[in-house]
Amino acid sequence: MKAARGTQRLALGVLLAALATLCSAAEIPLSERRSGYADLGRETKAMQDDDTANPGMLSVLEGEELWKTKSGTEVKACADCHGDARASMKGVAARYPAFDASRGRPVNLEQRINICQAERQQAKPSAYESKELLALTAFVAMQSRGEPIAPPDDARLTPFREAGRQLFFRRQGQLNLGCNQCHDDNWSKRLAGNLIPQAHPTGYPIYRLEWQSIGSLQRRLRNCMTGLRAQPYEFGAPENVDMELYLMWRARGLPVETPAVRP
Amino acid sequence: MSLATVQPLATHAEDALHPYQVVGDAIPASLTGKPGDPARGRAIVANRQNTCLLCHSGPFPEERHQGNLSPSLQGAGARWTAAELRLRMVDASRLNPATIMPSYYQVEGLTRVAGAWRGKPILSAEQIEDVVSYLSTLRD
Numbered sequence: 001m002k003a004a005r006g007t008q009r010l011a012l013g014v015l016l017a018a019l020a021t022l023c024s025a026a027e028i029p030l031s032e033r034r035s036g037y038a039d040l041g042r043e044t045k046a047m048q049d050d051d052t053a054n055p056g057m058l059s060v061l062e063g064e065e066l067w068k069t070k071s072g073t074e075v076k077a078c079a080d081c082h083g084d085a086r087a088s089m090k091g092v093a094a095r096y097p098a099f100d101a102s103r104g105r106p107v108n109l110e111q112r113i114n115i116c117q118a119e120r121q122q123a124k125p126s127a128y129e130s131k132e133l134l135a136l137t138a139f140v141a142m143q144s145r146g147e148p149i150a151p152p153d154d155a156r157l158t159p160f161r162e163a164g165r166q167l168f169f170r171r172q173g174q175l176n177l178g179c180n181q182c183h184d185d186n187w188s189k190r191l192a193g194n195l196i197p198q199a200h201p202t203g204y205p206i207y208r209l210e211w212q213s214i215g216s217l218q219r220r221l222r223n224c225m226t227g228l229r230a231q232p233y234e235f236g237a238p239e240n241v242d243m244e245l246y247l248m249w250r251a252r253g254l255p256v257e258t259p260a261v262r263p
Numbered sequence: 264m265s266l267a268t269v270q271p272l273a274t275h276a277e278d279a280l281h282p283y284q285v286v287g288d289a290i291p292a293s294l295t296g297k298p299g300d301p302a303r304g305r306a307i308v309a310n311r312q313n314t315c316l317l318c319h320s321g322p323f324p325e326e327r328h329q330g331n332l333s334p335s336l337q338g339a340g341a342r343w344t345a346a347e348l349r350l351r352m353v354d355a356s357r358l359n360p361a362t363i364m365p366s367y368y369q370v371e372g373l374t375r376v377a378g379a380w381r382g383k384p385i386l387s388a389e390q391i392e393d394v395v396s397y398l399s400t401l402r403d
Contacts, residue, residue: 172373172374172376173373173377174373174383175365176356176365176366176373177365181363185363186332189330189331189332190329190331191317191318191332192311192316192317192329229377229379229380230375230377231375231377231378
C-alpha cells in the first residue's frame, strides 16, 4: 500500500539520518590525514617538487628581497630585527595563528607581518592579497618547509579554535552544506571534475593553477564559501582567522609545504 | 499517513514560493499546476550552474565532468514516481535530515546566503516541474 510504503521509507530515512549524523560527527582519524598534495596529478606534483619549476618560488624570491629592504619612518628592514630568516623564521609558520596579547585574539601570519610593518617599521601596512604581503608571507612560511604543523599549546587559543570548529561544521549558503560534509565525509570523491581534498592548510600561500597566481589560505576559504553561495567573510575577519586556527589544529603533524601548487 | 501543507515565506510577493502539499513521502500535485517539459528539464540538469552534476552522474555523454558523491540519476524514474521525485527535488532533507542534497525549492532556515541568491529558491517552480518530468523519463 502506497501510504504504508511511504511511512516505511520515512522510518528508514530517519534511521539513515541518525547513522549519517553519527558518521559525520567523526573527524578523520589522525593516521588517515593527508595533504592535498597526495591527490595531485604527476605533473602538478613535479611542479611543486622542483623549485626551478614551482611558480610560487617567484613570490618567495620577491619576499626574500623585501625581507632585506629598509622601509618605514624607522628605516628598518625585517632583517634588522630578525636577522637571517633561515634561522629566525624556521618553524614560525608551523605554529600560526598565534595569540596576540595586545589584541586579545589570535592573528595569522599575514597579520603578524602587518603588525611588524606598522609598529616596528612605522611603515604603511600591506593590503591583504597584495603582491608584497603574499611574497613576505611565502618567504617566511617557506622557512618552515618540512616542519610538522605544531599548533601552540596555549589555552588562550581554545575558544577561538572552538569557534572555528563550529564554523567548519555549520551548514551555510544557498546549497546549505557544511565544510565537513565535503572535507570530512566525502574527501577523495569527485565534485564534478574536482577531487575533494581533506582541506589541510599545509601549503599556503599556494600557487593555484586556476588563479594563475599565488594566494592566501583566506582566499581559498572565500572560494569554498562562494561555491556554497554563502557570503564570504572579509580578508582578516575574525571568523577567517578562527577557521585557520581550527584547520591548522586539524592538520597537526602534517609537514608544511609552502609554496605548494594546487589545481 | 502524514499530511502537511507548507506555506513558505518569501521576502517579495513576486518571489513567493507556490504552496505545496506533502503526502507521505511525495508531493502529488505539480507546483505550477501544469506538467513540466522533459527536454527543458534535461538541459537544466546538464547545466553545471544548476549544481546537479557536481554530485550526481547520469546519462550525459556530452558532460565530461560528473560527480560521484551520490547515486547516479540513471533509472531515477523507475525507482520513484513523479510525486516522489518532486519531494526529493523540493526538500530532500524532509526524508533525510542529514542529506547533502540541497533543498531546491526552499528559502527558509538557511545561513549566510550570499546577496545574489538571498530569498530565492535554487530552482523555480517551473524548473522543478521540468526536472521532475525529465527524471521520470529515466526508466533504465
